[in-house]
Amino acid sequence: MLNYVFWNNKGGTGKTSLAFQTICRYAFQNPTMRVLAIDVCPQANLSELFLGGLDNNGSRNLLERQGLVPRCSIGGYFQLRLPAPFTTPTFSIRDYFTKPSTYNSNIPTNIDLLAGDPLLELQANAINTLANTQIPGTDTWIEIIDWLKDALDQVRDEYDIVFIDTNPSFSIYTQIAISTANRLILPVMADDSSRRAIQNAFSLVYGLKLPSDIYSKYSFATKLESANRSLPQVHIVAKNRITQYMGSASAYAAVLRSIEEDVSSLIHSNPEMFTFSSVKQGIVEIRDFQTTGVVAFARGCPFYTQPSGKLTIGTQRVQVKEDYRQNCIDAIDDIVKKL
Template identity: 20%
Template structure:
């Protein structure tokens, strides 16, 4: 069965989409015989935008290059909205007007109202004998999409040919009552993929949304990008909107045995100030770079807070894969925590604006739309090496 990873945090701006973008591309580059499928289940479509041409805009009020490429190069039936209707209805062809009708805001879910009661899970989507949904039908290779829509342009790089994306363009039509059948069909669809496929699912900060439940109940490994801001950390456990990540996981766990599948596989501290480029070990926290001392202490504090709850009342341990096997705080830090340093603003902006992941970003002068910069080869080389090490850590 294909490995499945979901990137999640209920704090907007935590780096989920950016890290998913960088690591999915890096994984595809590292493993040329593996097919990497990125499914964009975020309302903001940031992963789609970065993979399909970047966030650059020809003018201030114009659509981003990546969003425009995805819209021009795919139809509604071929994007995530078509996949979600197929998962909800079992119909693998085009959407009828009736299929497309989902009540509520934000494509079927109103985050400001109580969730509708979950439908009785007795329809047996997985036991009806229906053919599994073909995820490849809803996937495109960004390298092909850019070639078709942009005719290759003048870009001095090539995205990995084994990297695929199921594009989102801001519509996620899935209602709460449709989640049970959609989960069962997505599990069956993932199980039907060849073993050389890896699925990476991006979500957004609405952890309680139907599409987030779909991701948490279909993917097995949860990657948690996390800043070292204490307020962002606290929001994982206490969120007045009801979207606190661990509260949502606990609620899903209580639905029925085996309903929640995703367990924390890796916590990736994001945008950490670095002291030098060499890999480091900090009382169990293994990083592909050496962080500033103040950052080391804050990371260890967060690790230790999680471990103390973990050790005290089983509140967290069950949401970490192999959590019960960690016999000490050092083991806990070593198993679950890594990080990505704060990159040069020039490098990171160029990567996102161009839609060019760091692993294939060229050094030297680059110009596109309003962007004109020079990428230092030494700075880029160090960052590429760190992304490579982080990729190996996350997808181990």
């Protein structure tokens, strides 16, 4: 079972929008594949999209799921684990899943969802404290890190592929998500902060270029590898929303080239961190979704099911051009082809 995680510790790189469209398109093109989407983000934007988006009661539907007993979300599952964090209780993770197609007819029926939850922020301090508890003979950090792995072990034979969306941080619940994945999809923007974000990402996940050996002892990579656990490999670098940065003379184009050079250098020095052996194999360019994206996310609608023409969003009439919509589909297809 392949587990993909969408992550960058920099905000605004388009993780959730790319995750939503990619998951839906993959499921649509592979109707016999069983797909699980996991939203490890307190904002739960991915879950709201799956459950209807802004215009189709996505928020209300998510609150309904969170109001059940047990609470049908990642927060509900973590709430179960908190009282006895270092032992695995008797539970069925299926009790926490949602079938988004029952709320949103735009979603393929072969997708299940473990929804996001604002409880994650409240739980983070407690989880982090527990992970740093000293108990002789127990690796408390790895016991906490394995919470999501414990859950997926129950359904390993029921799903073919798992997609995990994360928030822009490296908090303890984000580390739980990343440690569960075997492949990393890293969206970046065409700005210098995204170049720094890539460098930061490799420091945080792989322990590269840390400022001091002091940090190495406590790094995510060191602790995971000391427990004989493997790190996820970078599978796709998605250069996102590049439309406004086009042009060979553009300073942004220079940044994009610098990002490619950085990735190429890392492939040469640390090939084990990648599933690809050249930049061309691993980088996908995604142009800005513009109005098509705004409409799709307001309606909780994959691009391939979204109509073109004049549409109503809230109280506004907007125009979705068919050629723009097709460009968006083509961009997502470029990602899906690499999965």
